[in-house]
Amino acid sequence: MxxxxxxxxxxxxxxxxxxxxxxxxxxxxxxxxxxxxxxxxxxxxxxxxxxxxxxxxxxxxxxxxxxxxxxxxxxxxxxxxxxxxxxxxxxxxxxxxxxxxxxxxxxxxxxxxxxxxxxxxxxxxxxxxxxxxxxxGAKDPYELPEKKNEMVNVNGFQVLDSQVKSANWIFTTYPETALHIHPRDPQVKTAYMNILLTMYEKLYNSPLHEFTDEDLANVFKGLLDLRQAGFKMGWLRKRLEKVFAAREKLSGLEAQARELGKQLKDLKLQISTLRSSC
Structure with missing residues (x-):
């Protein structure tokens, strides 16, 4: 016991x-x-x-x-x-x-x-x-080892093991990203890195049709926060602009499709009316 x-x-x-x-x-x-x-x-x-x-x-x-x-x-x-x-x-x-x-x-x-x-x-x-x-009573005879989230140091930032690939890509592709940041406290740096990785995953790995105005506003706010902390965010800003433009284009195409669908529906109704009157 x-x-x-x-x-x-x-x-x-x-x-x-x-x-x-x-x-x-x-x-x-x-x-x-x-x-x-x-x-x-x-x-x-x-x-x-x-x-x-x-x-x-x-x-x-x-x-x-x-x-x-x-x-x-x-x-x-x-x-x-x-x-x-x-x-x-x-x-x-x-x-x-x-x-x-x-x-x-x-x-x-x-x-x-x-x-x-x-x-x-x-x-x-x-x-x-x-x-x-x-x-x-007795504990489990074959108790599994408790799985813990391992933290890994990537370019001076502590990230989860599952985030290592994304963090490495950022620092390899855009090495200037965190060269002159202001925060020195490890916990604060980790918090900022989580913001960056969240935005990266959203802008690079989320389907375009899933983006909402709120999503884009949150990413924009995150960019401002990171810039104020000294992060170089030009590359992510360009990605945001690209996603925003693509989303506007998609919204326009969807609006055209809805209008075309409405016109087609009206045309079918007219044809049906014509048939019934003949």
């Missing part, structure tokens, strides 16, 4: 989300006191078409009768256009042999996930936060 006050965050990234008609089950991961896995139903279950998410303990029947975990957990469905608009679902549950899973039917259907910008490149991100307040 033991007390555990451990917290962890595990991130799920589900590709091709809108095309999934079957449940997505994560690999096993560890909270530090045991193993878990998550199952996500992208298009709901029999009772609802909204996305559902469940946290499970693996192999509950193989555990001692007295085994149990008093657990608080939270799912965060990340809004990738604005973290402040992310949706959180949390609960407390005692997991034991007879109750090995717990979860939520959300208020997020596929169309809402798309409209509210939870999906980027058809990928959904879900954070899983777990805190085990009390653990009765």
């Amino acid at each position: 033991g007390n555990y006050n451990e917290k962890m965050t595990h991130t799920l990234e589900i590709d091709n989300f809108s095309h999934r008609n079957t449940p997505f089950t994560s690999p096993l991961f560890s909270s530090g006191s045991g193993n878990w896995f998550v199952t996500v139903y992208p298009k709901g279950t029999l009772t609802s078409k909204n996305m559902s998410m469940y946290l499970y303990v693996p192999d509950p029947l193989l555990r001692p009768r007295s085994w149990a975990r008093d657990t608080w957990f939270r799912f965060v469905v990340v809004n990738q256009s604005s973290v402040l608009k992310s949706k959180s679902f949390e609960a407390f549950r005692i997991f034991d042999k007879g109750r090995s899973g717990c979860g939520f039917t959300t208020d997020l259907c596929l169309s809402k996930l798309q409209e509210k910008k939870f999906l980027v490149n058809d990928k959904l991100k879900i954070e899983v936060h777990i805190s085990v307040s009390y653990n009765r």
Whole structure:
């Protein structure tokens, strides 16, 4: 018997989300006191078409009768256009042999996930936060090592392992970017680098039709913040101008297509009226 006050965050990234008609089950991961896995139903279950998410303990029947975990957990469905608009679902549950899973039917259907910008490149991100307040019985015999986000030094900036490729591209292609920045505090530098990498991913890797006026305004504000901190942002400003021009052109083509569709509809109606009068 033991007390555990451990917290962890595990991130799920589900590709091709809108095309999934079957449940997505994560690999096993560890909270530090045991193993878990998550199952996500992208298009709901029999009772609802909204996305559902469940946290499970693996192999509950193989555990001692007295085994149990008093657990608080939270799912965060990340809004990738604005973290402040992310949706959180949390609960407390005692997991034991007879109750090995717990979860939520959300208020997020596929169309809402798309409209509210939870999906980027058809990928959904879900954070899983777990805190085990009390653990009765034996710990998992084959506990997985807890996966941590490794920080890597790139050109004097601390970035996540998943961001190394993008950061290296920036500093190799545009080495002047951060030569004369003002901040010296490591945490402040990391914060600015996160802003830069977020804008880079948005401008270089997001489909044009997904850009909104708010997205462009956020990128413009980020550019101003980075310039004031001493970053050389000419290359990213040019990219923003290119994206803005392409988006305006796309908007014009879409408007023409709508007008053409309206004219075609009117023409079909006129033809139908003519036929009925002959």
